[in-house]
Amino acid sequence: MxxxxxxxxxxxxxxxxxxxxxxxxxxxxxxxxxxxxxxxxxxxxxxxxxxxxxxxxxxxxxxxxxxxxxxxxxxxxxxxxxxxxxxxxxxxxxxxxxxxxxxxxxxxxxxxxxxxxxxxxxxxxILGMTGLTAYFGLLEIGKPKEGETVVISGAAGAVGSVVGQIARIKGARVVGIAGSDEKLQYLKEELQFDEAINYKKASNLKDDLANACPNGVDVYFDNVGGEISDAVHELLNKFARIPVCGAISSYNLEAEDIGPRVQTTLIKKSALMQGFTVGDFANLFPSGTAELAKWLNEGKLKYxxxxxxxxxxxxxxxxxxxxxxxxxxxxxxxxxxxx
Amino acid sequence: MxxxxxxxxxxxxxxxxxxxxxxxxxxxxxxxxxxxxxxxxxxxxxxxxxxxxxxxxxxxxxxxxxxxxxxxxxxxxxxxxxxxxxxxxxxxxxxxxxxxxxxxxxxxxxxxxxxxxxxxxxxxxILGMTGLTAYFGLLEIGKPKEGETVVISGAAGAVGSVVGQIARIKGARVVGIAGSDEKLQYLKEELQFDEAINYKKASNLKDDLANACPNGVDVYFDNVGGEISDAVHELLNKFARIPVCGAISSYNLEAEDIGPRVQTTLIKKSALMQGFTVGDFANLFPSGTAELAKWLNEGKLKYxxxxxxxxxxxxxxxxxxxxxxxxxxxxxxxxxxxx
Missing domain, CATH: 3.90.180.10 (Medium-chain alcohol dehydrogenases, catalytic domain)
Structure with a gap:
């Protein structure tokens, strides 16, 4: 020293x-x-x-x-x-x-x-803020039920990759959106996502999503915002839930982040969008950390x-x-x- | 006949x-x-x-x-x-x-x-779908607490005028947005709204709202969407709730309804937007109708x-x-x- x-x-x-x-x-x-x-x-x-x-x-x-x-x-x-x-x-x-x-x-x-x-x-x-962000956003806001379809943007990122695994633990069909074939392979082969979509290669992201989500979208865990989220919004089911965790597509924009307004979609689908940060759930950190550690030790969570x-x-x-x-x-x- | x-x-x-x-x-x-x-x-x-x-x-x-x-x-x-x-x-x-x-x-x-x-x-x-829409949207999604600020767009309309009165019954500060001075007079003098803003006369709606809402906005009951809602979104408080009831500004648009994306705002404020229609609460209609009728008979609700x-x-x-x-x-x- x-x-x-x-x-x-x-x-x-x-x-x-x-x-x-x-x-x-x-x-x-x-x-x-x-x-x-x-x-x-x-x-x-x-x-x-x-x-x-x-x-x-x-x-x-x-x-x-x-x-x-x-x-x-x-x-x-x-x-x-x-x-x-x-x-x-x-x-x-x-x-x-x-x-x-x-x-x-x-x-x-x-x-x-x-x-x-x-x-x-x-x-x-996975045992820190990243894992807890995934855990609480998905379970406290997204509330996936068995058999429902959960779509995740930024799916290969630190938060997204945990969200998808927890959604699978809860019995949901999990579809990830990511930006490279290497990431898709990781999501499908390592993390056992049901489907994964490379948005950079999609000629029409909404069509690719519709194919990957034949029963529509019940939960959309949004890490990115922007046009990817616009496309997912078109496929929401009645009573869909959208935990809004991040909007990385907009963070470096110099102009205003402009796109389709969401009100009409939310009304038609009786859908919920809720922004959050992990600190909103601070009083639940001990139980969340304990359950993440348990899943990790049981081999149910990879990172x-x-x-x-x-x-x-x-x-x-x-x-x-x-x-x-x-x-x-x-x-x-x-x-x-x-x- | x-x-x-x-x-x-x-x-x-x-x-x-x-x-x-x-x-x-x-x-x-x-x-x-x-x-x-x-x-x-x-x-x-x-x-x-x-x-x-x-x-x-x-x-x-x-x-x-x-x-x-x-x-x-x-x-x-x-x-x-x-x-x-x-x-x-x-x-x-x-x-x-x-x-x-x-x-x-x-x-x-x-x-x-x-x-x-x-x-x-x-x-x-007021005792039918209109009143029930106001009642459930405000109380089940907006959940105003005493002393909070509730902003309502389309405030002089069938739904908005009931929302504001219920919010006052719950002890909230109520600010209405409407489109004529006659409506403003009705909101303030007849319905006892705390403030009312004529969006058609506002040179800067956000500034007018900020003046009318010195403690920010805790609940925004959205009947209109569009630029009025964009302005209200800028004033949301932490953990704000937005019941999304209508988007009349967009219903007759021939082009797509484009505006600022909401994700970043929702994250920063840990805010909730939830679309709904009155039918989502059908199992609660009897109790809602009974409470509306009670308030009407007590003179707490005007229509x-x-x-x-x-x-x-x-x-x-x-x-x-x-x-x-x-x-x-x-x-x-x-x-x-x-x-």
């Missing part, structure tokens, strides 16, 4: 797609922990589409990032020095300390992880991580999210755990 | 705004009732925006009207001849027999009304009817709906009740 903390700051608010000059690398001194604090060495950081929303200065469900401050976000680290009774050196902890190599945390900012139930990186993915290496590569990893190349959860490994 | 039945048929499916040639008047012989049937003389017919949707041949929550068939819709009549044990001459009945001066009904097609609890015409309005006279004027009355001139429920009186 060299007493230096590397950090990535928000250098300017992006208009359109973020680029390298959205970010600035700086080096500062590590702050020594005081009583009740611990010093953490970062092991993994999470990069997630929702972080794009925090880069602009507009009211949203989480406060915007501040200019010239460290980019916050889910991260896992190792306690290397403790002035707290609650943590000891070697503890693995999770918190929102974001894109920096060290962090001096107050006790309440972090939570200790159990290293034994699954690889620690899963706590940023895939794309782990990039190196602190310097965090911005590139984040920008990759919008290129649609990753399967499953995208993480950056910053350091190895101590021996 | 001259043995002749006047009927209005759907002559052709409208593209854009319906016009007189959408309809055809014909005269047929009255069908004499057989055993289990009654002959009804029509007293009032209801004209409603949703009927526009039935004029096109597309799947919806009710079957489309058939070409060259009588326009169906809510109607009240008097039994003038009965071959049924369940009805006697002079009974006032309600059913969906629509735009014709006589109808020979099977017992199960009609329901007897209590003439004493309120003027019979109210059973097509206004615009009653046009004369069977020949039904199409014009229907077309008036789309001009936005009527306040409250629009009906056509076809005949007087017998002495």
């Amino acid at each position: 060299n007493n230096q903390n590397k950090q990535i700051l928000l250098a300017k608010r992006p208009s359109g797609t973020p680029s390298k000059d959205t970010f600035q690398f700086v080096t500062t001194d590590i702050k020594q922990p005081e009583k009740g604090e611990v010093l953490i060495r970062t092991l993994y950081v999470s990069v997630d589409p929702y972080m794009r929303g925090r880069m602009i200065d507009a009211p949203s469900y989480v406060a915007p990032f501040q200019l010239n401050e460290v980019i916050e976000g889910g991260a896992i680290g190792e306690v290397i020095e403790s002035q707290s009774d609650q943590f000891t050196e070697g503890d693995i902890v999770i918190g929102g300390f974001g894109w920096q190599t060290y962090y001096t945390a107050k006790e309440k900012e972090i939570r200790k992880l159990d290293k034994d139930i699954a690889p620690i990186s899963t706590h940023l993915g 895939q991580e794309t782990i990039k290496e190196g602190f310097e590569n965090i911005p590139d990893a984040f920008l990759d999210l919008f290129k649609g190349n990753n399967i499953g959860k995208l993480l950056v490994k910053v350091a190895d755990i101590s021996d | 001259n043995n002749q039945n006047k009927q209005i048929l759907l002559a052709k499916r409208p593209s854009g705004t319906p016009s007189k040639d959408t309809f055809q008047f014909v005269t047929t012989d009255i069908k004499q009732p057989e055993k289990g049937e009654v002959l009804i003389r029509t007293l009032y017919v209801s004209v409603d925006p949703y009927m526009r949707g039935r004029m096109i041949d597309a799947p919806s929550y009710v079957a489309p009207f058939q070409l060259n068939e009588v326009i169906e819709g809510g109607a009240i009549g008097e039994v003038i001849e009965s071959q049924s044990d369940q009805f006697t001459e002079g009974d006032i009945v309600i059913g969906g027999f629509g735009w014709q001066t006589y109808y020979t009904a099977k017992e199960k097609e009609i329901r007897k009304l209590d003439k004493d609890i309120a003027p019979i015409s109210t059973h097509l309005g 206004q009817e615009t009653i046009k006279e004369g069977f020949e004027n039904i199409p014009d009355a229907f077309l008036d709906l789309f001009k936005g001139n009527n306040i409250g429920k629009l009906l056509v009186k076809v005949a007087d009740i017998s002495d």
Whole structure:
């Protein structure tokens, strides 16, 4: 340890797609922990589409990032020095300390992880906010019944791939929409989706969806918004439910996101659209995490991580999210755990 | 009685705004009732925006009207001849027999009304589908809490005017959007809305709404869709609820109804949009009707009817709906009740 903390700051608010000059690398001194604090060495950081929303200065469900401050976000680290009774050196902890190599945390900012139930990186993915987002959005809003058809956009992404598996556990017919044949193969062969559609190759997405959903769509888990969602909306059944989780197609738009208004469809189908973020269900996190861990241990849930290496590569990893190349959860490994 | 039945048929499916040639008047012989049937003389017919949707041949929550068939819709009549044990001459009945001066009904097609609890015409309005639409949409989907802000578009219409009054009964702050100063006066002075906005005079509807809703919008009861709804969506509070009841702004559009996509707003606000039709709550009709009648008798609910006279004027009355001139429920009186 060299007493230096590397950090990535928000250098300017992006208009359109973020680029390298959205970010600035700086080096500062590590702050020594005081009583009740611990010093953490970062092991993994999470990069997630929702972080794009925090880069602009507009009211949203989480406060915007501040200019010239460290980019916050889910991260896992190792306690290397403790002035707290609650943590000891070697503890693995999770918190929102974001894109920096060290962090001096107050006790309440972090939570200790159990290293034994699954690889620690899963706590940023299938056992963390990602898995819980899938779990609560599908089960509390989508409420799939056995035999119903569940369509998922962004189906090979971190959230979508968990949604589809939970829908299958609940006995639904599961149809995924994704953007490459590699992803389709993953969805059908690894995750046992009933059908998968490559929207980039579809000459008419609605027709392809209609073929894949002969009984219509009862639940549409929406991760993308835009024209893909417009097409799915045309196939909704009476009393359909749409958990609205993300709209990645719109996050980097410089113009307004314009498309068919949904009111007439919602009325005709007595359908529900409900936006949510995982924090809406915070009081249910313990039961959700427990059930996800149970399914994981029973082999009913699979997960895939794309782990990039190196602190310097965090911005590139984040920008990759919008290129649609990753399967499953995208993480950056910053350091190895101590021996 | 001259043995002749006047009927209005759907002559052709409208593209854009319906016009007189959408309809055809014909005269047929009255069908004499057989055993289990009654002959009804029509007293009032209801004209409603949703009927526009039935004029096109597309799947919806009710079957489309058939070409060259009588326009169906809510109607009240008097039994003038009965071959049924369940009805006697002079009974006032309600059913969906629509735009014709006589109808020979099977017992199960009609329901007897209590003439004493309120003027019979109210059973097509505040005590009928209109009132129930307001009641269930607001209370089952909107779920206003005391002190919350409820915004209503089409606020002076048959449904909207009831929604606002129920919201006030529940202790909400009520803001109506309507299209004339006469309507605003009615909403504020007669119905005691807290604020009312004339969207036709607003230079910036969102600003006017923001002024009228200093604490944001918790419930938006949407009767109109279109740009008015776009503006309201910008003011939603966290966990806002939007019962989507109608989209009259779009019903006569010849082009697609295009506007800002809602996904990002719904996510940021963890907001819910739910389309519905009153039939979704059919199992709750008795309790809803009872509570509406109670409020009406207690003087907590007021209603206004615009009653046009004369069977020949039904199409014009229907077309008036789309001009936005009527306040409250629009009906056509076809005949007087017998002495």
